[in-house]
Amino acid sequence: SPYTVSSAPEFRQEESTAVEEKLMVAVRIRPLSTNETGRSLYVVDSKTIVIEETEKERDDVLRQKRTGQKRYAFDVVFDEDSTQDEVYEKTTKSLVKDILVGFNATVFAYGATGSGKTHTMVGHGGETGIMVRAISDLFDIVSKNAYRYTVKMSYLEIYNENIRDLLNPASGFLELREDTSRNRNIQVTGLSEVVVVSIDEVMGLLHQGNRQRTVEPTGVNKTSSRSHALLSVTVCKASRTATAVRQGRLFMIDLAGSERASHTKNRGKRLKEGAHINRSLLALGNCINALSGGTNPRFVNYRDSKLTRLLRESLSGNCRTVMIAHVSSAASHKDETRNTLIYAARASGISHKVERNVLNVSFQVNQYRSVISDLRNEISRLRTK
């Protein structure tokens, strides 16, 4: 029979194939702009940054070691000369291959307003960012493959804790709900998912979506520093029946400016004040704090914001995650740079278990259930003919 399923070797695997993985943390330093002078930090090597600290700052962070310098180590540091291609290759390229073989993945850009997040994720002019490069790579791999894949994308914004569909803004504010699976995965009700087949089509949609991003009331033609943009790309492999089998999903996220949320005073207690603090970023900081402190992931509070509800799986569950922290080397941005490096260093303490979707027994069982139900429908259709 063409519908034999027992030949899939993965089906007999146990769920213990999950491996413990660290969140990957990269730091990108943007070049000084023409009116900036003086530097606050130095790149030591491809993994280490040194920041000069005053006596007072050292008292805050490092009580014993009074060298006048604070070293920070990350998985990778991109200096001012790094190219869009280099950043893509070292952070996201491997994630694209991962989602094709059944992993979920997330890459997010963190940093103060003006530190280069949108440059990295979306790009400017001909310097395309990670979003386009990743989908373009995905199409390249898929087109060479004998299997038939479907690539779907959705693009949403979180602004003032409201979710808007950037590909269909007419649908208004959208709500989150948990699906009925065992993992109670989060879904955005009514969010459009567009099947895309060419990179030109993707670029058109992204361009259209970016134009829909909320503009700061006082700003001219500049997206709000308080809006988060989340692009999701899902790959499905066509099965023998009409049912598509989900392989993996890649989230690519351009976060709001971290400046209002990064001060330690704000963390935790002021979530309810709303308006001038970004609730989603604060909640993300709280989750990162809790996770890096070794808290049992089950007791981390993801419910505090839309962003953390959407990222729950990325931070705690079955997902490879890369954080790209953005800083300016300008002396005038030293406080924000320090805050971002401290935050990123904390995030690099997070680890969680990651496994392939195809090796997950309950995931498989659900997929075979839907194959069976498709076949039943087909049989009854044939009978009534």
Ligand code: ADP
């Ligand atoms: P953010 O999204 O974090 O607010 P942007 O990406 O808009 O910051 O960057 C602010 C400005 O700096 C933009 O004019 C952008 O073109 C420029 N810029 C940022 N990063 C780089 C970089 N790596 N190389 C060149 N210019 C950059």
Ligand code: MG
């Ligand atoms: Mg931006």
